[in-house]
Amino acid sequence: MADTDAHPITVAIERRIDPTRTAEATSWMQAGTDLATAFPGFLGSGWVRAGEESDLWYMLYRFRDMTTLEGWETSSQRQWWLDSGRPFAREERVERRTGIEGWFDASFGSVLQATDATTSPVQQPVPAAPPRWKQAVTIWVGFFPTNLLASWLLGFLPGFAEVPLVLRVLATTLLLTPVMTYAVLPWVTRLLRPWLQRPPRSRKAPS
Numbered sequence: 001m002a003d004t005d006a007h008p009i010t011v012a013i014e015r016r017i018d019p020t021r022t023a024e025a026t027s028w029m030q031a032g033t034d035l036a037t038a039f040p041g042f043l044g045s046g047w048v049r050a051g052e053e054s055d056l057w058y059m060l061y062r063f064r065d066m067t068t069l070e071g072w073e074t075s076s077q078r079q080w081w082l083d084s085g086r087p088f089a090r091e092e093r094v095e096r097r098t099g100i101e102g103w104f105d106a107s108f109g110s111v112l113q114a115t116d117a118t119t120s121p122v123q124q125p126v127p128a129a130p131p132r133w134k135q136a137v138t139i140w141v142g143f144f145p146t147n148l149l150a151s152w153l154l155g156f157l158p159g160f161a162e163v164p165l166v167l168r169v170l171a172t173t174l175l176l177t178p179v180m181t182y183a184v185l186p187w188v189t190r191l192l193r194p195w196l197q198r199p200p201r202s203r204k205a206p207s
Helices: 019-037 066-073 076-085 099-103 132-154 165-191
Strands: 009-017 042-049 056-063 089-097 111-115 122-125
Touching: 009 019, 009 066, 019 042, 019 056, 019 076, 056 066, 132 165
Parallel strands: none
Antiparallel strands: 009 056, 009 089, 042 056, 042 111, 111 122
């Protein structure tokens, strides 16, 4: 748990905004980023609209670790800010992005209006996800030994081999899915992070 807590965490929030109160919502979103800036562990934040005519707005904020994130999320300042936006903002979805979850940023497009603890708003690109083949390799590296160990251990259960195949697979997947999601994949992605984030080699133009 201590190792997981020591890594930065990005929170992604999707909200629906009353289209008749866009000006208020714009000021409200900026006020939220300004409040978060003053908290320890704040690494940056940003927000973007899905489109000029869309009522979907997306917000990201990032903190140094779970402890500092919870300091912001449980603060009276954030609660006041959320309460002030309830008449025109409705939260639809919240995701905490760590490990493999941080790869998928499709909802947030390619550019965010971002701020950090020391600068004014700037245009900042969203990091590109690793290539699909690297994602596949990473998942396999975690899944193969985990599945192998689980299959070996389950073989010691009396009568498990006689259970119908569908039920055996069902039991195994129900057991391994949370293990992979919350333990194995975050650990594997931290282990392979330098390789996953390595930019592709540029190909030399033919002379």
